Amino acid sequence: MILVDKGKCVRCGACVKDCIVEIMKPDADGVPFVAENEAQYCTNCQHCLAVCPQGAVICHEVTPENCAPIGELPDPEKFMNLLRQRRSIRQYKDENLDQETLDKLKAALAWTPTGCNDHRLYFVVIEDKTEMDFFRAEMSRMLKFLIKTGIMRLIYPNFKRYLADIMGGKDVVFRNAPHLIVVATPKKAPCAEADPWIALSHFDLFAQSLGVGTCWCGFAVHAFKWNGKMRRKLNLPSGYKIGAAMLFGKPDVQYARATAPKQFQFRT
Numbered sequence: 001m002i003l004v005d006k007g008k009c010v011r012c013g014a015c016v017k018d019c020i021v022e023i024m025k026p027d028a029d030g031v032p033f034v035a036e037n038e039a040q041y042c043t044n045c046q047h048c049l050a051v052c053p054q055g056a057v058i059c060h061e062v063t064p065e066n067c068a069p070i071g072e073l074p075d076p077e078k079f080m081n082l083l084r085q086r087r088s089i090r091q092y093k094d095e096n097l098d099q100e101t102l103d104k105l106k107a108a109l110a111w112t113p114t115g116c117n118d119h120r121l122y123f124v125v126i127e128d129k130t131e132m133d134f135f136r137a138e139m140s141r142m143l144k145f146l147i148k149t150g151i152m153r154l155i156y157p158n159f160k161r162y163l164a165d166i167m168g169g170k171d172v173v174f175r176n177a178p179h180l181i182v183v184a185t186p187k188k189a190p191c192a193e194a195d196p197w198i199a200l201s202h203f204d205l206f207a208q209s210l211g212v213g214t215c216w217c218g219f220a221v222h223a224f225k226w227n228g229k230m231r232r233k234l235n236l237p238s239g240y241k242i243g244a245a246m247l248f249g250k251p252d253v254q255y256a257r258a259t260a261p262k263q264f265q266f267r268t
């Protein structure tokens with residue numbers, strides 16, 4: 001439900017103009033309201049609340065006082081440094097992150113955009129490195145099985161380069177990372193394919209701004225689909241599917257410079 005404080009509202013129309021589903025309409029006095037039969041279309045994006053210069057709007061019980069204030073943004077040069085210097089980290093210190101950092105990372109996920117503002121993403125965060133032992137062991141068992149049965153040759157013809165590593169028990173997938181974050185979505189979410197990747201892209205940048213190393217773990221997404229034992233360990237709600245996964249932890253590698261990546265193509 002959206003409530004507008006008549007005493008505070010100056011009838012500027014900012015909330016009416018910014019409502020994506022166009023349900024905010026001025027009443028006879030010019031004060032915006034949402035008709036009862038229109039309320040169902042509200043996506044709880046809270047734009048009406050965020051845009052109101054007077055703090056006159058309450059959106060689904062969220063008040064202006066509940067909102068984060070407007071703060072200083074990183075300057076573009078520093079933000080660009082973050083984009084350039086973010087690296088996929090595949091060497092980690094064998095230690096857990098402190099709880100404060102883990103909590104910060106988890107809290108930031110609330111601001112990830114999702115299609116239709118669908119807030120049903122489900123995150124599994126492996127917070128204790130000893131819990132990773134199960135996934136490492138099961139992954140190693142599965143990779144060896146795929147190699148022995150010849151299936152690996154079919155799904156990943158280049159695996160031979162890693163044959164000795166895998167057979168020798170090297171953690172080629174989870175890279176000895178102390179932490180893993182997995183995102184799942186309801187199978188029928190409006191943007192089920194995109195939302196998890198976007199969430200972890202935000203997580204990635206925020207983590208690296210905190211000095212936390214990250215690495216996309218595309219192979220883990222497939223492994224969770226193939227391996228019921230690993231998937232069940234995540235204990236996902238029914239009707240959910242895994243979308244994306246990322247390793248993270250304290251980096252045990254430092255880069256002396258950024259890279260010079262090949263430019264993508266642009267229409268000329």
Ligand SMILES: Cc1cc2nc3c(=O)[nH]c(=O)nc-3n(C[C@H](O)[C@H](O)[C@H](O)COP(=O)(O)O)c2cc1C
Nearest residue numbers: 086087088089090173175215216217218219220259
């Ligand atoms: C969708 C996606 C899946 C990825 N999966 C893996 C993976 O399974 N293992 C891995 O070590 N790196 C993975 N990466 C990391 C890429 O290899 C890496 O981003 C690329 O080599 C560029 O290096 P940089 O991230 O350090 O700039 C993945 C990246 C993306 C975007």
